[in-house]
Amino acid sequence: MSKRVARIGIFIALAMIFSYIEVLIPFSFGIPGVKLGVANIVVVTGLYMLKPQEVFFISILRILLIGLLFGNVMTLSYSLAGGILSFVVMYIFKKLGSFSIIGVSAAGGVFHNLGQIIVAAFILKNEKILYYxxxxxxxxxxxxxxxxxxxxxVIKTLKIQDFSENLK
Amino acid sequence: MNKRDFAFIVIIIIVATLSYFIMNIGSDRDGYMVKVTVDGKLYGTYPLDEDKTIEIKNADGFNTVSIHDGQVSVTDADCKDKYCVKQGVISNNNESIICLPHKLVVEIAGTVDNNEVGEVDSIAK
Structure with missing residues (x-):
């Protein structure tokens, strides 16, 4: 149990650091609202190393903490919608078994943005935003x-060092 | 990356491209207005995406302007030459049909100033 708590704590801390780095240095693509989402490395990696419910908890807690620290209620609701939808879709894609980690992560990226835009359209009561x-x-x-x-x-490196075995 | 990943990525790119074009067709027409001017004065503006037939009568005679399926034409007129009717249909921004004898100008405007539009407020949201 204490091992699980420590493990989840490490992942949340890592995700928060990644989010913080992105607040400091935005990896922008020149399109408003589009960012790399480095913290999702933790979620995708976690999906292949931890239990699903642990990853879900890590993802939600990361969003809540970062939202409270750097955002506001509006950005928090966008992020939560994106985070939950992308987690669910990534979990399903991984369960299907026929996608590699690239496909799972790509699906997560797509549905993360999809969740955000749907919530944004609801909050702003403006369907024009869907043109985006x-x-x-x-x-x-x-x-x-x-x-x-x-x-x-990351997963391959951790496996070489037998870190994943220690996690079990 | 395996075949399934590649297929998924291709599907997303196709969906994005298609929806981009579909939305652009829709949004381009959205704000278009048909502007009718008689003798230099604004007679009325009408949305291009609503089918409507407008009878314009003045001292010089009458013209029938028809808006149908995003196209505008003068279907009938009592002027001598009937050039306005012969000009056929217009559907693109800044195109116009002109009836000189009746001093009538029918034009399509992508954006019409709100104060000019008057009772039509559908584009100001």
Whole structure:
């Protein structure tokens, strides 16, 4: 039990540091609202190393903490919608078994942005914002692939060091 | 990356491209207005996406302007030459049909100033 708590704590801390780095140095693609989402490396990596409910808890807690520290209620609700939807979709894609970590991460990226734009359209009561949909899902695929590649490397490195065995 | 990943990525790119074009077709027409001017004065503006037939009568005669399926035409007129009717349909921004004898100008405007539009407020949201 204490091992689980420590493990979850490490992952949340890492995710928060990644989020903080992105607040300091935004990896912008020149499109408003589009960012790399480095913290998702933790979520994708976690999905392949931890129990699903642990990853879900890590993802939600990371969003809540970062939202309270750097955001406001509005940005928090966008982030939560994106975080929950992307987690659910990534979990399903992984369960299907036929997608590699790249596909799982790309799906997560797409649905993360999709969740955010739907909530944004509801909050702003402006369906015109949905015109942004094509740009956002392309951005989701691109960032998702990048995050997937990095997570793949992270998992392989951790496995070489037998870290994952220690986690079990 | 395996075949399934690649297929998923391709599907998303196709969906994005298609929705981009579909939305652009829709949004381009959204704000378009048909502007009718008689003798230099604004007679009325009408949304391009609503089918409507407008009878314009003045001292010189009458013209029938028809808005149908995003296209505008003068279907009938009692002027001598009937050039306005022969000009056929217009559907793109800044195109116009002109009836010189009746001093009538029918034009399509992508954006119309709100104060000019008057009773039509559908584009100001």
């Amino acid at each position: 949909f094509p740009v956002l899902i392309i951005a989701g695929v691109v960032t998702g692939i990048l995050i997937g590649f990095v997570s793949d490397k």
